[in-house]
Amino acid sequence: MTEKFTPKRGEIVVVPELPLCDFCKMNGKDVEALYDFATYMGPWGNGCERHWQELRVGLLGMGVGQRLITPDQVERTPIQQAKYDAQQQRAEMVRLYDAQIGKIRQL
Numbered sequence: 521m522t523e524k525f526t527p528k529r530g531e532i533v534v535v536p537e538l539p540l541c542d543f544c545k546m547n548g549k550d551v552e553a554l555y556d557f558a559t560y561m562g563p564w565g566n567g568c569e570r571h572w573q574e575l576r577v578g579l580l581g582m583g584v585g586q587r588l589i590t591p592d593q594v595e596r597t598p599i600q601q602a603k604y605d606a607q608q609q610r611a612e613m614v615r616l617y618d619a620q621i622g623k624i625r626q627l
Contacts, residue, residue, distance in 0.1 A: 524595040530582040534589055541568040543575070557585030 525532050533556070538562065542565040544551040553566035559575040568590070578584035596604060 521595070522593055525589050526595045527532065527537055527589070531580040531586060532589060533586045534591055534594060538588055538590060539566045541571055542566050543571040544568055554588055555580075555585055556588055558583070 526532050536559060537555065538552040541549075541551045541553040551568045554569055555567050555572040555576075556564065557572055557575075558564050558577045560577050561575070565571075565575075572585070577583055580587055591604070594604075
């Protein structure tokens with residue numbers, strides 16, 4: 521099961537998809553980044569858990585770093601979850617409709 525989080529301004533941020541860890545990429549590895557943070561070297565970067573632990577200048581918060589989560593990791597009440605599910609279903613229906621229209625236009 522996916523770990524759930526409650527978004528918190530400046531600390532836990534919802535992104536469409538997790539980027540890759542900048543530091544792992546330098547070593548030829550594709551590892552999801554869970555954090556966007558300031559490093560003790562100066563620049564900011566997207567990093568996996570390991571690199572966040574090793575290179576961060578502080579904990580989470582404005583000016584030091586944010587935990588990145590995807591929409592499916594957001595902690596929701598049952599009503600919020602039902603609304604989110606309905607939005608996802610509508611988006612899928614629109615995607616399917618657009619695909620069918622595209623096929624018709626090709627005829």
